Amino acid sequence: MDFMTDQDVQKYREDGYVVLDGLLTAQECDELRQRMSEIVDRMDVPEHCRTTFSTYHDEQLKTQGNADYFITSGDKIRFFFEKGVFDDKGEFIVPKQRSVNKVGHALHAYEPLYKKVTHSPNVQGIAKKLGLSTPVILQSMYIFKQPGIGGEVTPHQDATFLYTEPLGRVMGLWIALEDATVNNGCLWFIPGSQNSGISRRMVRTPEGTFPLTDFIGREQTYDEEKFVPTPVKKGGVVLIHGEVVHRSAENMSEDSRHVYTFHIMEAQETRWSPDN
Numbered sequence: 473m474d475f476m477t478d479q480d481v482q483k484y485r486e487d488g489y490v491v492l493d494g495l496l497t498a499q500e501c502d503e504l505r506q507r508m509s510e511i512v513d514r515m516d517v518p519e520h521c522r523t524t525f526s527t528y529h530d531e532q533l534k535t536q537g538n539a540d541y542f543i544t545s546g547d548k549i550r551f552f553f554e555k556g557v558f559d560d561k562g563e564f565i566v567p568k569q570r571s572v573n574k575v576g577h578a579l580h581a582y583e584p585l586y587k588k589v590t591h592s593p594n595v596q597g598i599a600k601k602l603g604l605s606t607p608v609i610l611q612s613m614y615i616f617k618q619p620g621i622g623g624e625v626t627p628h629q630d631a632t633f634l635y636t637e638p639l640g641r642v643m644g645l646w647i648a649l650e651d652a653t654v655n656n657g658c659l660w661f662i663p664g665s666q667n668s669g670i671s672r673r674m675v676r677t678p679e680g681t682f683p684l685t686d687f688i689g690r691e692q693t694y695d696e697e698k699f700v701p702t703p704v705k706k707g708g709v710v711l712i713h714g715e716v717v718h719r720s721a722e723n724m725s726e727d728s729r730h731v732y733t734f735h736i737m738e739a740q741e742t743r744w745s746p747d748n
């Protein structure tokens with residue numbers, strides 16, 4: 473039997489997202505977490521995180537360093553931190569393992585365990601069931617949502633950052649490596665919001681200018697009451713349509729909420745924007 477049923481497909485098409493339980497076993501989740509813990513143990517703290525803010529010039533360098541580190545991370549494994557985890561000398565003021573917001577964006581290419589999950593028969597089955605003929609992996613991330621400090625992710629549509637022509641070609645797979653609950657910052661969605669296009673699009677600015685990116689359009693203000701919380705059990709996956717509006721709250725609880733997430737694009741008759 474297919475891992476994804478016809479009802480799941482229908483729910484995904486209607487709401488723009490669907491939760492599928494049991495993509496990974498508890499043991500597979502623990503192995504991915506264990507591997508990430510080793511990666512973080514050995515990470516090099518990026519230079520711009522060590523820069524002090526003693527002058528305006530330093531501050532500018534830090535901001536530019538940050539932006540450049542982010543925008544060139546598509547084919548690398550890089551580390552992005554929560555706010556306030558370094559002192560003014562760039563030393564950690566919280567335990568290293570609790571400092572990272574996310575790691576991205578090419579775990580699927582370089583880390584065998586992550587590669588295996590990304591290309592697993594169940595994931596291939598999902599792509600097939602949804603009718604993708606030439607699926608390609610765009611990027612991958614490990615998101616920690618650290619206990620007590622994991623920041624909120626404001627309402628957005630993934631196609632703002634992963635823009636294609638036509639739209640409707642990108643899907644996120646968001647795999648809970650531990651239970652994601654309303655308390656520790658699960659995702660919230662506006663069902664059906666994938667049907668109204670995108671409200672803003674991120675673009676690269678001309679080479680040699682700063683900032684490196686800008687937005688065309690603006691994120692709308694959404695009615696808070698329209699968001700539906702979407703808890704997921706450890707090992708479950710949420711399929712996220714590229715245009716569905718979603719967000720996650722701060723994690724004020726004592727439990728972390730680790731996830732592995734990646735994006736798939738249908739490449740056939742699709743133009744991937746060079747501005748992404």
Ligand code: AKG
Nearest residue numbers: 615625630718719720733
């Ligand atoms: C995304 O990857 O598009 C998300 O919105 C992730 C948010 C989260 O994991 O809290």
